[in-house]
Amino acid sequence: AQSVSQHNHHVILSEAASLELGCNYSYGGTVNLFWYVQYPGQHLQLLLKYFSGDPLVKGIKGFEAEFIKSKFSFNLRKPSVQWSDTAEYFCAVGPGTYKYIFGTGTRLKVLA
């Protein structure tokens, strides 16, 4: 069965620390990959996406993610987090054009 694993459920960092959130998926075919963010009290918003091409993708607010096909991974990174990055982050995989499979999410808390 297709699945998405996010290994870190809760992460606490101080401002200016570097961030890496893990995402692994199980699916043997071609996939589209996404990271969504949900700030407190707000909608899910797209942070970045990978469809094809350069496996290092850059998103909004200084986030980037790297697709490593051999590891079935799509980890999210940010070199220096800010207090405003406090949110819940979801990795999602689209094995088709309509069905996304989401991970369980990682709650990030950034201490000022």
Add this chain to the structure above:
Amino acid sequence: DTGVSQDPRHKITKRGQNVTFRCDPISEHNRLYWYRQTLGQGPEFLTYFQNEAQLEKSRLLSDRFSAERPKGSFSTLEIQRTEQGDSAMYLCASSLGGEGGLRVFGPGTRLTVL
């Protein structure tokens, strides 16, 4: 407003009652999706419409659940004979067709079944 809207934002109901939620997608989006999100989990796919046609339903969508998109615009999700296990956030999203169509999510309807 150019976003996806959902109504109501919160619904508290007693077990056994029927509830209906509405989703208004972005007007030019022909695809509409319903997801359910429970505490500590990511959104889980429930069903998907392309225009007015319901093209897939998840096994999560029991016979008590029905979704419609009668004119290819807004959609409703009805839950009959609600159970406590139905308590969740119900999310609607819309997109243009094709692989490049990125989902825009609405704010969700939080259902609490007492």
